[in-house]
Amino acid sequence: MIKTLKQTRTILISFLILIILWQLAISFGGMNTALFPSPIKVFNAFVGLATKGLSGSTTDAILWIHIKDSLVRFFIGYLLAALLGIGFGLLLGWFPKAFSYVNPIVQLIRPIAPVAWLPFLVLVIGIGNLPAIAIIFIAGFFPILLSTVKAVINVDPVYLKVAKTFGLTQLQTIFKIVLPAAFPQIFHSLHLALGTCWIFLVSGEMVGSQTGLGFLLMDAKNTMRPDALLAVIITIGIIGLILDQAIGLFEKAIRKTWGFGG
Amino acid sequence: MYIDIHDVSVEYKQDNTSFLALDHINLAIERGEFICLLGPSGCGKTTLLNAIAGFEKVTSGTITIDGTPVTKPDTRYVTIFQNYGLLPWRSVEKNVALPLETKGLSKQEQDERIQHYLELVGLSEYKDRHPHQLSGGQQQRVAIARALAVNPDILFMDEPFAALDAITRMKLQDDTRLLSTKEKKTIIFVTHDIEEAVYLADRIVVLSPNPGRIKSIVDVHMPFERDRTSDDFIHIRDKIFEIFNMKVDHDLEYYI
Numbered sequence: 001m002i003k004t005l006k007q008t009r010t011i012l013i014s015f016l017i018l019i020i021l022w023q024l025a026i027s028f029g030g031m032n033t034a035l036f037p038s039p040i041k042v043f044n045a046f047v048g049l050a051t052k053g054l055s056g057s058t059t060d061a062i063l064w065i066h067i068k069d070s071l072v073r074f075f076i077g078y079l080l081a082a083l084l085g086i087g088f089g090l091l092l093g094w095f096p097k098a099f100s101y102v103n104p105i106v107q108l109i110r111p112i113a114p115v116a117w118l119p120f121l122v123l124v125i126g127i128g129n130l131p132a133i134a135i136i137f138i139a140g141f142f143p144i145l146l147s148t149v150k151a152v153i154n155v156d157p158v159y160l161k162v163a164k165t166f167g168l169t170q171l172q173t174i175f176k177i178v179l180p181a182a183f184p185q186i187f188h189s190l191h192l193a194l195g196t197c198w199i200f201l202v203s204g205e206m207v208g209s210q211t212g213l214g215f216l217l218m219d220a221k222n223t224m225r226p227d228a229l230l231a232v233i234i235t236i237g238i239i240g241l242i243l244d245q246a247i248g249l250f251e252k253a254i255r256k257t258w259g260f261g262g
Numbered sequence: 263m264y265i266d267i268h269d270v271s272v273e274y275k276q277d278n279t280s281f282l283a284l285d286h287i288n289l290a291i292e293r294g295e296f297i298c299l300l301g302p303s304g305c306g307k308t309t310l311l312n313a314i315a316g317f318e319k320v321t322s323g324t325i326t327i328d329g330t331p332v333t334k335p336d337t338r339y340v341t342i343f344q345n346y347g348l349l350p351w352r353s354v355e356k357n358v359a360l361p362l363e364t365k366g367l368s369k370q371e372q373d374e375r376i377q378h379y380l381e382l383v384g385l386s387e388y389k390d391r392h393p394h395q396l397s398g399g400q401q402q403r404v405a406i407a408r409a410l411a412v413n414p415d416i417l418f419m420d421e422p423f424a425a426l427d428a429i430t431r432m433k434l435q436d437d438t439r440l441l442s443t444k445e446k447k448t449i450i451f452v453t454h455d456i457e458e459a460v461y462l463a464d465r466i467v468v469l470s471p472n473p474g475r476i477k478s479i480v481d482v483h484m485p486f487e488r489d490r491t492s493d494d495f496i497h498i499r500d501k502i503f504e505i506f507n508m509k510v511d512h513d514l515e516y517y518i
Contacts, residue, residue: 162349
């Protein structure tokens with residue numbers, strides 16, 4: 001408990017230093033505050049976004065609505081990537097022969113940046129929620145799939161021998177032995193993918209949608225509001241940080257239960 | 263004859279070289295016997311155990327248990343592994359429950375059996391702990407409780423105490439001997455520890471490497487209460503040292 005308090009204090013101090021340096025740069029750096037606004041101005045813009053929305057925008061939605069839309073897209077895309085990534089990963093890890101045929105295709109698709117699909121996706125499925133969700137899915141699916149396959153292949157053979165000696169069926173072996181044995185490694189990839197997905201959510205929304213934090217960024221640029229722009233960027237960062245910390249706590253608890261230490 | 267190993271060979275092929283892990287092994291084991299497979303690394307003792315347990319396919323020859331040829335592992339014969347094979351994400355209780363979950367027993371029956379066998383190995387107080395919270399000896403006891411919970415006819419034990427300290431190992435050896443008589447199990451026990459083999463076995467099958475062959479079979483005629491310092495014990499131990507050519511000869515040679 002004291003440790004978390006200390007950690008929180010460290011984080012707060014670090015942010016405070018950043019804000020002070022920022023203000024000093026404005027006060028003594030001779031910056032054009034119309035392009036590079038002060039912390040106070042950004043905070044005011046944040047309050048404005050949160051209460052009245054962005055003036056001059058095509059929509060009068062307030063910040064919370066954009067956050068909500070972004071989060072809904074994010075969780076749909078991310079959960080789909082997690083479910084299908086883990087599901088196919090278990091299957092392909094269990095049948096390595098099949099994986100040797102699928103792997104070349106995966107390796108071909110994987111190095112393509114998820115946003116590269118965006119123009120194609122907009123052509124095929126139009127704008128709205130779907131392109132952003134598809135981008136998040138693409139960003140999350142491949143790393144989760146490959147980690148799961150690897151985790152399944154690396155399951156300690158003694159666990160499989162235990163399954164055999166007690167006569168577990170294949171299905172029982174997969175769900176009672178292989179999945180839990182591979183789970184810490186799979187969950188680690190879920191943690192990493194969460195960050196990646198959040199990054200690509202914003203890119204997805206910048207082109208494909210009419211609401212959300214990515215859209216709001218483009219809107220702030222179009223209405224020449226650098227203060228609102230920075231306020232949205234900071235909001236994206238804070239939500240990303242909270243998501244990462246939350247899943248990090250889960251991962252820690254899992255590692256503890258599995259006996260890998262904190 | 264309960265377990266019949268008839269002319270069994272196991273050959274591993276890698277690239278163009280082949281390695282004969284077991285070379286024409288013949289062995290008959292009676293029900294209720296405690297057999298130790300003893301030998302240095304690479305003598306094929308674990309291969310032989312795996313073949314009897316159904317984990318390893320034989321290249322030639324046949325193995326039958328109770329008249330049925332062995333082709334794959336069977337739940338009537340349970341293996342206990344050197345590194346315990348406990349599932350780290352399950353509590354002690356849930357580890358023992360694993361083989362019972364697939365047997366269609368009622369929850370109450372499962373709980374009774376778990377309780378009974380954890381008591382037998384003296385770990386009922388630890389049922390909510392996870393394996394990493396136990397010592398090596400306690401972990402192996404959980405593995406033994408889990409194996410016994412399905413009431414197997416045969417226990418295969420693959421160097422089960424090799425990773426334990428000497429005192430814990432002796433305690434578990436006592437427990438295992440008690441088990442073999444009380445629960446009337448046939449036990450096939452792999453070890454490279456000569457004293458362990460002499461202390462435990464009814465018969466010791468001594469294997470030699472390259473290729474894996476039975477070098478000798480030693481009958482251990484000793485009462486149930488075995489004393490590691492008794493003359494009988496030392497006599498049999500010496501006999502095995504001789505088989506391995508490890509006894510220092512003090513031949514008296516006189517040149518006059």
